Amino acid sequence: MPHMNKRLCNGEFAPAFRVPDLQGDTVDTRNFRGRWLLLSFYRYASCPLCNLRVHKLSGLHAGWQTRGLDMLAVFQSPADKLRQYVGSQHLPFPLIPDPEQTLYQRYGVGHSWIGFLVAWGKRLPEIGRAVLREGYFPGSVEGGIHRIPADFLINPGGRIAEAHYGRDIGDHLPIARIEHQLANRSFS
Template sequence: MNPFPLPYFRSLVAAMLLWAVPALAKPPVAAPLAKGPVRLQARQAARDFTTVDVDGRPVSLASLKGRKVLLMFMRNVGCPVCNRRVHELLEQADYFRAHNLAVVAVYESSPALMKQYLAGQAVPFTMVPNPDQSLYQLYGLEVSGAKAMASVFHGVIGKASQGKKLFQQAIEPDGNRNRIGAEFLLDERGTVAVAHYHRYIGDELPLADIKKFLN
């Protein structure tokens, strides 16, 4: 007996093509780690940067010393998987505030598109547009078509479906579809406690790990 019914097999192939076809049609420009900064590891100092948030206010990691920090490198504001993650974290906003956690979310998106995404939403996080991807390079993130395709086998279709329903309005993705994200937990001295480089799209740091870090 065939363990994979034909409708299931067709759905799996369709899901794989959803990621593979655009990648083949327009190959991404890779960002090899060997030619840029290497990945950070636990117990290393976080790489400081100075930039501005979506409203033009200065942002630097150095200014956050004395607080624990969740530094997130998202994809773009049109990414439904990222939108789902933001809403998941928003449900913990009071808990984060009570434990003095600063949340900094970096996106590939332009300031204009980020403002469109945030319109009508109360997001108590520091939202940083980084369309030139300089901060992604600083932290050794990558662009990988193979890892993006592998996401199909790790629940990305379901997460994308959930995230799509949470958008306040339709947002056109403006980043690299094969961008792979990362999340870092920094202690009060600016030292990396946890460095979580995603293995596929939607490979988020578990909330339980964040709460354990805060307690």
């Protein structure tokens, strides 16, 4: 199991970072101060559940952006694999390749074989929909196949409003929790 830093908690300042995105543009999280930020950590670029989630978020992006929420998506895959798979969706928010998994470590995002196995029983209909209906066929796996996703909803002051560490490979921060935080507009 790779080294994992401690998990972050609600109320803590989100670790700042400055990295290139898939397009080669610099993403500096300090530039998002004054706005909400949904920072999501996914598995690998061809992960069917990850592609399904990213597709859902892309449909919510325009409405959320007008309400002051920006999004960033981090993958453990290199840029060429992101372009081949999830990047082919032409998403309205930046994708960040992190094959060295530096950001995963900074945010305490880990792995779990149990979480990998549980998802096959718990999320089989969702996996089937991602593959059969949406066409998100799994391809190459970069990084650990047992990577568990995580989401961080960061408030305009730079603090974590919601830290959600998934329990399985398809567990993300529920959309309803994001909506609740946006409606509440807590800046502390």
